[in-house]
Amino acid sequence: MIDLKDVTKSYGKGRPAVNHVNLHVEQGEFVFVTGLSGSGKSTLIKLLLKELDSTGGSITVAGERLETMKHRRVSKYRRKLGVVFQDFRLLKDRNVYENVAFAQRVIGRPTRVIRKRVPEVLQEVGLAGKYKSLPDELSGGEQQRVALARAIVNRPDILLADEPTGNLDPKTSDEIMALLEQINGRGTTVLVVTHNKEIVNAMKKRVVTMHDGVIVSDEEKGEYHEA
Amino acid sequence: MRPSTIWYILKQGVKNIWRNWMFSAASVLTMAACIFLFGLFYLIVINVNFNTQKAQEKVPITVFFEPGTTQEEMDWVGEQIRARPDVETITFESADEGWEKFAKQYFPEGSAAADVFRDDNPLTGSDNYQVSVNDISLQYDLVRYIEELPHVREVKQAERAAEFLTNISNMVYYVSLIVIGVLLLISIFLISNTVSVGISVRSEEIAIMKYIGATDHFVRAPFVLEGIILGVVGASIPLVSLYYLYQEVVKWMMNNYSSFTGAVSFLSVEQAYKTFLPVGLLLGVGIGLLSSFFTTKKHLRV
Numbered sequence: 091m092i093d094l095k096d097v098t099k100s101y102g103k104g105r106p107a108v109n110h111v112n113l114h115v116e117q118g119e120f121v122f123v124t125g126l127s128g129s130g131k132s133t134l135i136k137l138l139l140k141e142l143d144s145t146g147g148s149i150t151v152a153g154e155r156l157e158t159m160k161h162r163r164v165s166k167y168r169r170k171l172g173v174v175f176q177d178f179r180l181l182k183d184r185n186v187y188e189n190v191a192f193a194q195r196v197i198g199r200p201t202r203v204i205r206k207r208v209p210e211v212l213q214e215v216g217l218a219g220k221y222k223s224l225p226d227e228l229s230g231g232e233q234q235r236v237a238l239a240r241a242i243v244n245r246p247d248i249l250l251a252d253e254p255t256g257n258l259d260p261k262t263s264d265e266i267m268a269l270l271e272q273i274n275g276r277g278t279t280v281l282v283v284t285h286n287k288e289i290v291n292a293m294k295k296r297v298v299t300m301h302d303g304v305i306v307s308d309e310e311k312g313e314y315h316e317a
Numbered sequence: 318m319r320p321s322t323i324w325y326i327l328k329q330g331v332k333n334i335w336r337n338w339m340f341s342a343a344s345v346l347t348m349a350a351c352i353f354l355f356g357l358f359y360l361i362v363i364n365v366n367f368n369t370q371k372a373q374e375k376v377p378i379t380v381f382f383e384p385g386t387t388q389e390e391m392d393w394v395g396e397q398i399r400a401r402p403d404v405e406t407i408t409f410e411s412a413d414e415g416w417e418k419f420a421k422q423y424f425p426e427g428s429a430a431a432d433v434f435r436d437d438n439p440l441t442g443s444d445n446y447q448v449s450v451n452d453i454s455l456q457y458d459l460v461r462y463i464e465e466l467p468h469v470r471e472v473k474q475a476e477r478a479a480e481f482l483t484n485i486s487n488m489v490y491y492v493s494l495i496v497i498g499v500l501l502l503i504s505i506f507l508i509s510n511t512v513s514v515g516i517s518v519r520s521e522e523i524a525i526m527k528y529i530g531a532t533d534h535f536v537r538a539p540f541v542l543e544g545i546i547l548g549v550v551g552a553s554i555p556l557v558s559l560y561y562l563y564q565e566v567v568k569w570m571m572n573n574y575s576s577f578t579g580a581v582s583f584l585s586v587e588q589a590y591k592t593f594l595p596v597g598l599l600l601g602v603g604i605g606l607l608s609s610f611f612t613t614k615k616h617l618r619v
């Protein structure tokens with residue numbers, strides 16, 4: 091599902107942020123990516139989103155080659171991905187329902203479909219009672235649930251999460267992780283960047299550790315490594 | 318595109334305008350001023366043109382002959398011209414008739430000049446045909462045709478009055494081109510500014526749309542629409558106000574300068590708006606569309 095071959099990304103002079111990385115993720119896998127601050131995790135996510143272009147190597151995601159992809163094709167490609175961030179990135183002037191529906195409007199789904207699908211997803215992330223709330227009226231955990239609902243409402247093949255629990259307390263973090271696992275259980279490939287040692291150690295998933303742009307370890311049912 | 322998508326884009330476009338209404342108002346007002354001035358010049362130009370054309374229609378083409386052309390040869394040329402479908406009327410004027418007419422117009426009966434030239438017509442050799450066309454736009458072709466005929470020395474078209482009017486019309490035309498050009502640049506600049514402020518205010522939303530997989534067109538459409546709406550509103554203000562102003566001015570001119578207006582006639586407001594309405598609207602929409610199109614193109618590439 092995700093295949094990186096000898097991928098390098100440098101922002102300018104100096105050491106590349108991602109340095110000759112090889113990574114292969116099968117369909118339906120759940121992968122943690124960990125590492126110190128500045129080790130290149132977010133850069134990796136941005137490469138996968140084709141927000142950035144790699145400066146070397148080749149990336150294939152969901153059957154699509156990213157280096158050669160035309161600009162016109164990028165929007166279609168991104169519809170195969172869902173993404174959540176540490177800071178939720180919700181639209182502050184729109185309520186929960188509209189924030190999720192937005193993701194469907196953007197790709198031109200008919201209203202009839204939106205009306206059916208949005209409540210379904212909100213139910214799935216446990217927000218069935220909060221359609222009308224504005225983001226500011228929600229707790230961090232609830233906001234991240236909305237972001238998750240928005241990320242999966244179009245049924246992506248892959249869910250990318252860049253420190254989704256970075257702003258949340260331990261209990262809420264566990265709940266969000268449980269949701270991610272649940273989404274993964276329905277066949278979506280999930281890649282989670284995190285610093286959360288307890289969660290990584292508790293969940294017994296594949297763990298990829300980065301350091302200075304290089305993958306230094308990659309273990310099935312792995313543990314969190316400090317370096 | 319789905320109706321729901323179109324509806325969404327419409328709503329967003331209108332929202333953009335409200336969200337930074339001060340910039341929107343500034344662009345609309347500049348645009349309005351621009352098109353108002355344009356309209357002013359435009360209405361003057363089309364009226365001057367209208368009068369020029371009328372003057373030209375009254376002035377026939379005059380055909381002069383080479384010295385020594387016989388009456389028979391002139392008759393033959395006359396027949397050739399008469400046979401043309403674009404000729405409305407053709408009359409022959411001999412040199413004597415021409416002189417009589419001229420003298421009557423410029424020298425009072427019995428004046429010295431009239432006596433001096435009585436038996437020595439200064440217009441000798443100016444036998445001519447006066448030809449009028451039924452379509453002024455075909456005049457040029459006809460003149461070319463007549464010039465090629467044998468014995469023809471010269472073909473004269475417009476008279477000085479028409480030339481004068483044409484000169485004025487040209488002057489008004491060029492001055493207005495410059496003024497309008499400057500105002501156009503200001504409107505384009507302001508609309509482009511308004512749209513880019515809108516884009517920066519919504520940069521977060523745009524980033525999210527991009528992540529979700531919105532096409533460039535979808536992201537840009539509300540902003541382009543915003544530009545078009547600003548253009549249409551900006552054009553409507555002068556279009557409506559000039560509609561009333563024009564009628565008032567014409568009425569006022571008729572009342573206060575009746576001697577002048579006897580020689581000049583005005584287009585009715587309906588006639589004037591037949592072209593001014595589409596031109597004005599097109600200008601507004603065009604400015605709005607182009608400036609927002611290129612602004613979004615510049616700012617929205619992720």
Ligand SMILES: Nc1ncnc2c1ncn2[C@@H]1O[C@H](COP(=O)(O)OP(=O)(O)OP(=O)(O)O)[C@@H](O)[C@H]1O
Nearest residue numbers: 101102106107125126127128129130131132133134
């Ligand atoms: N836009 C940019 N321009 C220049 N350098 C950048 C840019 N973004 C990131 N970098 C550099 O690339 C390296 C990797 O950054 P990246 O954001 O991928 O790290 P990270 O692993 O996500 O860190 P964190 O855990 O703090 O989020 C860092 O050295 C950073 O300074």
Ligand SMILES: [Mg+2]
Nearest residue numbers: 131132133252
């Ligand atoms: Mg990061």
